[in-house]
Amino acid sequence: xxxxxxxxxxxxxxxxxxxxxxxxxxxxxxxxxxxxxxxxxxxxxxxxxxxxxxxxxxxxxxxxxxxxxxxxxxxxxxxxxxxxxxxxxxxxxxxxxxxxxxxxxxxxxxxxxxxxxxxxxxxxxxxxxxxxxxxxxxxxxxxxxxxxxxxxxxxxxxxxxxxxxxxxxxxxxxxxxxxxxxxxxxxxxxxxxxxx
Numbered sequence: 001x002x003x004x005x006x007x008x009x010x011x012x013x014x015x016x017x018x019x020x021x022x023x024x025x026x027x028x029x030x031x032x033x034x035x036x037x038x039x040x041x042x043x044x045x046x047x048x049x050x051x052x053x054x055x056x057x058x059x060x061x062x063x064x065x066x067x068x069x070x071x072x073x074x075x076x077x078x079x080x081x082x083x084x085x086x087x088x089x090x091x092x093x094x095x096x097x098x099x100x101x102x103x104x105x106x107x108x109x110x111x112x113x114x115x116x117x118x119x120x121x122x123x124x125x126x127x128x129x130x131x132x133x134x135x136x137x138x139x140x141x142x143x144x145x146x147x148x149x150x151x152x153x154x155x156x157x158x159x160x161x162x163x164x165x166x167x168x169x170x171x172x173x174x175x176x177x178x179x180x181x182x183x184x185x186x187x188x189x190x191x192x193x194x195x196x
Contacts, residue, residue: 003060006053018061025054034180039187044146044180045112051139052105104130104140111143120151131174145175149184161192 037043155164
């Protein structure tokens with residue numbers, strides 16, 4: 001995601017301070033949070049995009065503040081302590097991490113395209129590969145749960161109930177703390193009960 005798009009998504013201007021970035025992010029994250037917009041896929045996608053934009057701009061603003069920090073060792077040490085608290089882990093020391101993060105977000109856009117075209121099986125192959133490569137990434141787990149859930153809903157519509165149950169259970173297994181996902185899966189199971 002390019003910087004202009006990040007600024008546009010968060011509704012802030014270039015040169016915004018770290019506090020302005022955080023305030024904009026908190027406001028939008030509350031507005032589009034999946035728990036507050038159950039069943040709204042557009043809000044869910046917007047929430048993910050806002051998180052991505054925030055991470056990109058957070059890294060950029062913090063890198064800028066480190067580069068422009070005063071040379072006085074006492075002041076510099078204080079600035080480093082406050083900056084590191086919010087910094088993405090090991091972004092500076094491991095160049096491969098940055099490349100992996102870029103690849104992750106490229107795959108995210110590919111997943112979005114596949115979901116819009118309802119090509120769930122291709123999306124599942126892609127997300128499972130991504131999850132296998134990075135099994136502890138919370139965002140990837142969330143994406144995986146959403147994809148499994150959406151495919152489960154499609155299977156319910158096609159009356160493939162046994163297969164739907166499998167994918168709905170997989171959705172809860174990969175993202176067990178997502179309340180919106182639990183509600184979506186519960187609705188799907190209720191629909192299965194009604195139709196069978």
